[in-house]
Amino acid sequence: MRKAYAWWADAVGGLPTTYWYLWTGLLINRVGGFAVLFLSLYLTAQRGASAALAGLIVGGYGIGGVAGTLLGGVLTDRWGRRSTLLASHFATAALLVALALTSNLRVIAALALLLGLAQAMPSPAFVAAIIDVVPAEKRSRAFNLQFWAFNLGMAGASLLAGVLAEWSYLGLFLIDGASTLLTGVLIAWKVPETRRRTIVAEPAAGGMRTALTDRIFLAFVGLTLLQALLYSQTNTIVPLAMRDDGLDPSDYGLLTALSGLLIVAGQLFVPRLIDRHRKDRVLAVALAVMAAGFAALAVADRLPAYLVAAGVWTVGSMLAAPPNAEINSELAPVELRGRYQAVFFLTFPAASFLAPALGGAGLQIFGEGHWLIVAAVGAVGALLHLAAGPARERRVRRGSAPAAAGDTHPHRRRPH
Template sequence: MTAAVATAEEHAEAGVLATLRATSAPVRALLVGVLVNRLGTFFQAYLVLFLTTRGFSSAQAGWALGVYGAGTIGGLIVGGALADRLGPRRTTLVSMAGSAVLLPTVLYLHQYAAILVVVALVGLTTQLFRPAASAMLASHTARHRRVMIFAVYRLVQNIGATTAPLVGALLVAVSYTLLYWVEAGSTAVFALVAVFLFPRKRDGAKAEASVRGGYGAMLADRRYVLFLGAMFLNIFVYVQYIAVLPLAMRAEGLATGWYAAMLALNGLMVVAFELLVTKVTQRRAPRYVAAAGFLLLGLGQALYGFGWGVVAFVAGTVLWSLAELVGGPTMFAYPALAAPEELLGRYQGAAQAMFGLGTVLGPICGVALWLALGPPVWWLFGAASLLGLVVAWTSMRNTQPAAKESANA
């Protein structure tokens, strides 16, 4: 068989339907568990409203939200180490069982300091499983299908994240008690999925190697550490759509409905087209795909700064949404392509922690810059995206995601 024929067959085998058909039972269980968990994730979205209805000030509620964000970053870092030490089954069980116990606790606390402690612990426990989930996706999926399976994973998360606030609104109409007990129930269901459907055995040699390696082994990979900087810049710029974009549209005199339309446009594009776009992008070297994503993101952000009204907002939103379609799956799959098998959890945990840090700092810094600079801040975000392009191009190895190999059983 010629190399060209073999490559064509690998590309066909990495398509959407072929990937789903070849997905192993543990990965299917993971996708179902994550969907159930995401559909029942309300804590962060309704935390501010919950605390203010309990009589706490808006400032106190804001600090609680920040504490939650700090907890999530810690959870991702700790979760990366646990994933390599314990494996996905036990890590997910610790994460979901701990969350199921802690989530309703906030209902019965009245001291602000105690609430902050529980909020931080909820942030930590709810995120512990994520590096393990990503590592499990990678280790149970053939290498040439990893970008596509991460695109499917992103789709599942996006569906859950889009639907959960609507479900939460219905539950809040009854009571916050129902809201947080339902979330605790969804985490308990995911825990049961992990107990009965996730792999029970781990490779002893790999487990021992991961314990010895630690995060020090990951930090010794200088190019990957540089990639983490690119990941941070990517999300730092991306999250401005929830921080600065609504302020900019209001400053232009546009009604809130226009901002909602931009969110709907992005969500529609991602859900409808990301898997189809990934069929093409997964065949390319990751650094080229990431560069295209950063370029589109920068152009979309910069376009907002020209003051062309609705036209600029629609065109800019289309461009940065295309950036998400093009670059998102590859950026999220890259740790699984770059990491040694015994350090998959830590590589994933570090990347996801950078993502979390960007989502915390991005809105804070973005709003401050908007208040200081006004519309030209969009050009600054565009420049930051171009910097991310350079960092990604320098740091990302020419891995071959379409190189055919078997997944671990």
């Protein structure tokens, strides 16, 4: 019993109260956040869109996410974390209700783009706020718990969504909007502004230029994009492949629920497993494992085979989550946290566009061979992590970051 208590205290203890409110908001939002998971199926089954048109609309959601991520990063540093989170959550809730009540495909495409913008805005603010309030030595645990909460919510969402999709797609969007609204209310009630007022704000263009010219950071972002391209297959192309194999929406809901449940059951053990190893090696192993999972889809045609493949790629994503977030926090200068987070999080909306746009064509042209191409991308990413890791480690050990573009005032920069 003492060992169990000590493990639990080590896994979740000692984190600030504000962190736990952010964590709770993320969990609530994720439990109801299933509309985008089923967007491609909704468009084809309920609105008569072709697979190609559905891919373009979902890709438009990704384009909106690119703009929203950049906007969210700038606003996080200039408005503050709290204001950015509130604006994005309330806008998202309104857009989800509008999508639920709209049948015109052109209007749906426009709303999907705006939804991508609004849903991407909070990511830089969430992570910047966590870095603000959590001491550096506890951030690995904080990010691990954040990933755990995200997937705990996703597991619940997937179980509900598979049933709701067969009952009412309208319900998917309305419940998603309600959970987003509830998260916004919680943030408004309990989360204070976490940005340090003593930090001198950088000009928006100069601050973003610093992040976009930081070569070590951009190499890491590029490798994260490869990982995001793999993972984005799970909510864009995998459901289409399962449909082609004669499986139901509820089967896809079971698959995504399995991934979430594996993370819920095992994620708290990950820090102890990986903390003794260099982050670049952990990420290389993680991408190799993900690649193996997607390669298995080349021979999958029944639900059990899909579930096994999902279990494999989920283990890879579990290993990758803490080092990805920790490296990102280590490379970002304190006064540019929002902008660095924005550039980092660009990988996810970019993948949301590229994965359906390229993946839909790949599945149509190559069939099951598409999954071997996806696996090859993962294998290349694993090798590149090993090549890029040493320079990253040296940068972190120095505790330095590139000076902001045009910055000739050394006293404007402050250490982490």
